[in-house]
Amino acid sequence: MDLVRTVAEALAGAAGLPCEDLEGLLEVPRDEALGDYALPCFTLARRLRKAPPAIASSLARAFRPTALVREARAVGPYLNLRLDAAAVAAVVLPAVLEAGEDYGGSREGAGRTVVVDYSSPNIAKPFGIGHLRSTVIGAALCRIHRRLGWRVVGVNHLGDWGTQFGLLNVARERYGREPPPGVDPLHHLLGLYVRIHREAEADPSVAEAGRAWFRGLEAGEPARLAAWRECVATSVAEFDRIYRLLGVDFEETRGESSYNDRLEAAVQRVREAGLLATSEGAQVVDLAAHVERLGGGEPPIEEPILLRKADGATLYATRDLAAVLYRAEVHRFERCLYVVGAPQALHFRQLFALARLLGVPGSEGLVHVAFGHYLGMRTREGSIVFLEEVLEEAERRSAETMRASGKFASLYAELPGEELEAIARAVGVGAVVFNDLKNRRIKDVEFDWDRILAFDGETGPYLQYTHARLASILRRAGEGPPREAAWGECADERVAPVVRRIAGLPAAVRRAAADHEPSIVAGYLLDLAQSWNRVERQEGMKVIDAPPARRGALLAVVAALRMTLASGLSLLGVRPLARM
RNA sequence: GCGCCCGUAGCUCAGUUGGAUAGAGCGUCAGCCUCCGGAGCUGAAGGCCACAGGUUCGAGCCCUGUCGGGCGUACCA
Numbered sequence: 129m130d131l132v133r134t135v136a137e138a139l140a141g142a143a144g145l146p147c148e149d150l151e152g153l154l155e156v157p158r159d160e161a162l163g164d165y166a167l168p169c170f171t172l173a174r175r176l177r178k179a180p181p182a183i184a185s186s187l188a189r190a191f192r193p194t195a196l197v198r199e200a201r202a203v204g205p206y207l208n209l210r211l212d213a214a215a216v217a218a219v220v221l222p223a224v225l226e227a228g229e230d231y232g233g234s235r236e237g238a239g240r241t242v243v244v245d246y247s248s249p250n251i252a253k254p255f256g257i258g259h260l261r262s263t264v265i266g267a268a269l270c271r272i273h274r275r276l277g278w279r280v281v282g283v284n285h286l287g288d289w290g291t292q293f294g295l296l297n298v299a300r301e302r303y304g305r306e307p308p309p310g311v312d313p314l315h316h317l318l319g320l321y322v323r324i325h326r327e328a329e330a331d332p333s334v335a336e337a338g339r340a341w342f343r344g345l346e347a348g349e350p351a352r353l354a355a356w357r358e359c360v361a362t363s364v365a366e367f368d369r370i371y372r373l374l375g376v377d378f379e380e381t382r383g384e385s386s387y388n389d390r391l392e393a394a395v396q397r398v399r400e401a402g403l404l405a406t407s408e409g410a411q412v413v414d415l416a417a418h419v420e421r422l423g424g425g426e427p428p429i430e431e432p433i434l435l436r437k438a439d440g441a442t443l444y445a446t447r448d449l450a451a452v453l454y455r456a457e458v459h460r461f462e463r464c465l466y467v468v469g470a471p472q473a474l475h476f477r478q479l480f481a482l483a484r485l486l487g488v489p490g491s492e493g494l495v496h497v498a499f500g501h502y503l504g505m506r507t508r509e510g511s512i513v514f515l516e517e518v519l520e521e522a523e524r525r526s527a528e529t530m531r532a533s534g535k536f537a538s539l540y541a542e543l544p545g546e547e548l549e550a551i552a553r554a555v556g557v558g559a560v561v562f563n564d565l566k567n568r569r570i571k572d573v574e575f576d577w578d579r580i581l582a583f584d585g586e587t588g589p590y591l592q593y594t595h596a597r598l599a600s601i602l603r604r605a606g607e608g609p610p611r612e613a614a615w616g617e618c619a620d621e622r623v624a625p626v627v628r629r630i631a632g633l634p635a636a637v638r639r640a641a642a643d644h645e646p647s648i649v650a651g652y653l654l655d656l657a658q659s660w661n662r663v664e665r666q667e668g669m670k671v672i673d674a675p676p677a678r679r680g681a682l683l684a685v686v687a688a689l690r691m692t693l694a695s696g697l698s699l700l701g702v703r704p705l706a707r708m
Numbered sequence: 709g710c711g712c713c714c715g716u717a718g719c720u721c722a723g724u725u726g727g728a729u730a731g732a733g734c735g736u737c738a739g740c741c742u743c744c745g746g747a748g749c750u751g752a753a754g755g756c757c758a759c760a761g762g763u764u765c766g767a768g769c770c771c772u773g774u775c776g777g778g779c780g781u782a783c784c785a
Contacts, residue, residue, distance in 0.1 A: 665749035
């Protein structure tokens with residue numbers, strides 16, 4: 129079911145133009161009174177060598193109404209199309225009911241593979257609120273691509289290697305490996321991490337001890353490897369708890385350390401391609417010198433990419449290069465998305481340029497999905513806001529709101545306590561997750577408890593609440609939506625705009641994937657929910673008490689609406705709830 | 709210095725490949741529970757779309773410059 133395409137087809141005959149061209153040009157007018165769709169004729173003017181208003185009026189004359197497109201009227205340079213709302217409902221609603229909560233998908237990604245590198249927290253560092261963004265954006269992009277038929281490989285590229293393990297283990301040796309009674313292992317590690325970092329800043333010999341410890345680890349000392357594994361295991365256990373809470377699951381969890389034995393080969397490949405140079409003792413690729421070979425008119429990258437330090441050690445870029453080679457070989461991706469903060473833009477421009485210079489398959493599909501950070505927290509200064517802390521507070525507030533509800537008794541009476549807890553948790557998580565996804569990802573977000581935990585306005589709970597009320601109507605109706613209904617009942621000016629918006633999910637999902645921008649789905653859902661809440665509350669519209677014909681049609685609308693919301697919310701990682 | 713990103717209502721943000729009169733939410737003020745769920749809804753106030761040029765029939769959107777903010781700029785990740 130694709131409404132725009134059907135409209136374009138209806139118009140193609142009159143216009144004498146290919147359907148695809150028209151489909152791209154069609155837009156929804158700002159003012160709904162003007163029509164359901166509009167064809168601006170400006171761009172056609174050059175092609176047809178006629179003035180836009182003349183094109184519009186001649187199209188209007190040539191147009192023959194169809195069952196779906198009832199009328200085409202020229203208004204200045206626009207051709208405004210009026211759809212038959214009953215016909216729209218007859219096309220849209222049964223299709224949505226058929227698709228269910230998978231509505232919005234397609235097969236456009238069939239046979240294609242996308243790798244999504246996301247979350248990727250550092251072991252031995254706290255999982256702070258800042259890590260939420262990559263996790264939640266990446267997980268949403270995975271679900272969105274999967275819905276479009278792609279084979280998705282979500283990768284958690286753990287930061288499980290590097291000098292911080294040296295420091296951490298120096299601290300463990302000095303202050304104790306085992307947590308004191310009553311302290312869980314992870315918080316013990318984090319406490320050590322913060323403490324030793326403070327000391328290292330004040331005392332260079334501490335930092336040197338850390339580096340020395342790490343050298344021993346790299347050399348493969350068994351005792352240090354064992355200590356390292358312990359740290360990794362402790363951290364991963366914590367991360368898993370958060371991932372379960374967020375409903376996040378990875379196809380591949382593979383840390384930087386797993387590329388250790390591929391680093392030499394990666395550098396060797398660069399050398400054989402004739403790209404490796406020595407500069408100030410380090411081994412680098414001078415991208416400025418080679419990148420013009422790639423064409424594409426990209427601005428040159430002045431900064432060289434470093435693959436080996438003067439002391440022979442490898443770097444971040446070396447491991448990322450090894451990782452991209454591995455992924456190309458094993459996963460054979462068409463696209464590979466790196467959901468990583470905007471400050472690393474240069475690093476990825478360098479990495480991608482190098483991959484293209486090496487002719488890595490799929491390197492044209494490498495994308496840095498950059499995002500702004502939460503402001504107002506610094507890891508090193510101890511003023512860390514733990515994600516888990518935020519989620520727990522969100523759950524508390526949600527439970528409080530539930531208890532304060534006048535409907536508490538009637539809504540929740542028959543539910544067991546653990547179910548209530550699960551609902552409070554889903555609402556709390558929904559608030560935090562949606563808050564993160566609702567704006568374009570490049571925007572920085574200032575950390576603010578009240579904002580992140582808000583339950584009214586443009587929030588996750590608002591959408592969940594709308595969903596719950598729809599579910600409630602369907603529950604009370606005591607019957608499922610009909611396959612066939614008097615669709616004319618959906619044609620009035622209150623219901624028709626809602627039905628038209630229901631039809632918009634596939635386009636929103638498609639655009640979200642193309643732009644790697646989950647906020648497009650978020651914005652779509654808010655508009656959808658608002659359009660319903662407006663008519664429902666404002667007009668006091670009743671579904672269940674409506675006369676039989678209207679009741680059936682409205683039940684189909686409510687059911688389709690609920691499925692559309694459920695589908696979109698699931699894509700974002702927000703749980704649709706039957707009650708809350 | 710150079711590079712990248714951001715600048716739209718008091719605050720946080722939408723604004724499709726340039727298209728009709730720039731839209732939401734929060735906050736403020738005024739309203740709506742004889743309710744299929746008030747975590748909702750209605751209304752009001754609030755804008756030289758940072759500034760200046762340019763391209764175009766048409767610019768919040770594209771180009772150039774200026775200002776403001778953020779980030780990056782070789783041996784951290």
